[in-house]
Amino acid sequence: MICGGESAVPHRQAPTGYDQARLSTTVILVRNSAQGLQVWAQERVSTMRNYPGMTVFPGGGVDRRDLPSGQGDTAAMWTGQPVEEFAARLGLTPEQTHAVVFAAVRELFEETGTLLAVHEDGSEIADVTPYHQDRVDLISHRISLTEMLMEHDLRVCTDGLRPWARWVGGWKDLHWFDTISFVAVAPEGQSPDGDTSEADDAGWFSPQLLLDGWRHGLVRLAIPTWAQLSFLARFPTADEAMAAADAADLSPVVGDPVDDPRYAEYFTTSWVDRIRPTR
Template identity: 55%
Template sequence: MSVPTNEEQQGYQGARLAATVLLIRDGAEGLEVWVQERVSSMRNYPGMTVFPGGGVDPRDFPAKTWDSGPLWSGTSAVAMARRMRSTKVKAHALVFAAVRELFEETGTLLAIHADGREVTDAHPFHADRLALESHRLSLTDVLDRNHLKVRSDLLAPFARWIGTSAAGNAFDTFSFLAVAPEGQDTDGDTSEAASAGWLPPRLLLEGWRVGLVRLVIPTWAQLQILAAADSVVEALDLARQADMRPVIGDPSGDPRYREFYTTVRPDRIGGSRR
């Protein structure tokens, strides 16, 4: 297969494709999700509490093969595309972007060794993590040089939101649910985050209500869904039922999001209340 065209690399109405990952685990008091507060210097969503993620890199798209290639394992790109209501080419790129962004921002690597062994320690790939973050290497480069394959079956499609940031950038964002791999240590060692950590979804929502956490509507909405789960097993069940029809634009008139738009919260941290 040839390199995808510009149109094939774009999201809804030319928006940039992006991927976010809701990384979850069972904590001492129930389900926890990894979140990070973006540094104030970021162009898009500064100071907001978000899930790891970012825009799709052109190098995340397949150059010659879209399915069952040497760097891919797990659920086929065709099956992922069907679940995501997308094309197989975009599904491939979004899975690669999700794996890449999660590794860059948390040190968690959703991959498997070529011989089938699980990746239980991502520390040996730290130099590659830095090279990914600085764009010196692509995820394909990292996988190839370390004889690794992406584990697509570790990513469960969870939501799709299409909107524009305050900076005026349009994103078509696909979110995935992923369980923290056993043995791997998650960290917030990224230049994009002022702080990061594991927190219960319900606690994050309560922090938003009292003005201690800044959330944009897609993050708020996905936390609302996660808050209904008490464990990883329950969260994965929610992912299997997830509605992947896109939410487009500002859904202020949708009753599902009324609380976000009508709640008057104290401004404890300054700036935007949302």
């Protein structure tokens, strides 16, 4: 969901990224299956302002709620790989990094009910049911993720979250976004539910199935999603995808890379939309 919040730090603006583009994030949730690696993807409703009807990963814009609660608190409510190491990997400040990671965790929880967090003692969350009202309150901007974590003695856990790609661009003539994508392994005992007003449909798919659907005009993909699926399709397991993320090139891809041979298929394919409109 791309929007601004009023909670947590109302006196500060949402952070910006490359060339003052608004920071945003997507989370590529992966799991192992009998058919190989699968990703959680959702088809956006046709009324969305950005990328209507497209198949996407959960995500959205970074807003003020995602900033640290105070100066010098970038590591607050955070466990796993230190924020400074994350910042160096992303080429961002610790404050920007905190905001991007918290936005990723928040958006994933809002859109799928999957919570990348642990209890204060480090134990895993086996059941997210007790946090249903918090999910509702996050969606309606009544609380921030930091406030939710503090209320329940939870910490964002970055152990299963890896930076994957960085794309800078926009939908038609609308605002540009500096979008940082993460890959994350679905936590043990949690199942995404797709209970979001932003999507008509959602589920687990192999990357290759989505790419084949695109080639046949049955799946709408923007170039960043297509590129990420193409890369993911090389890996048969979640562990291999996570290992690849550690070496992934995070240089920003700016605009439409029509001259980059890695994306030639996307830009040279005469794509025909064969998706029947729903009544």
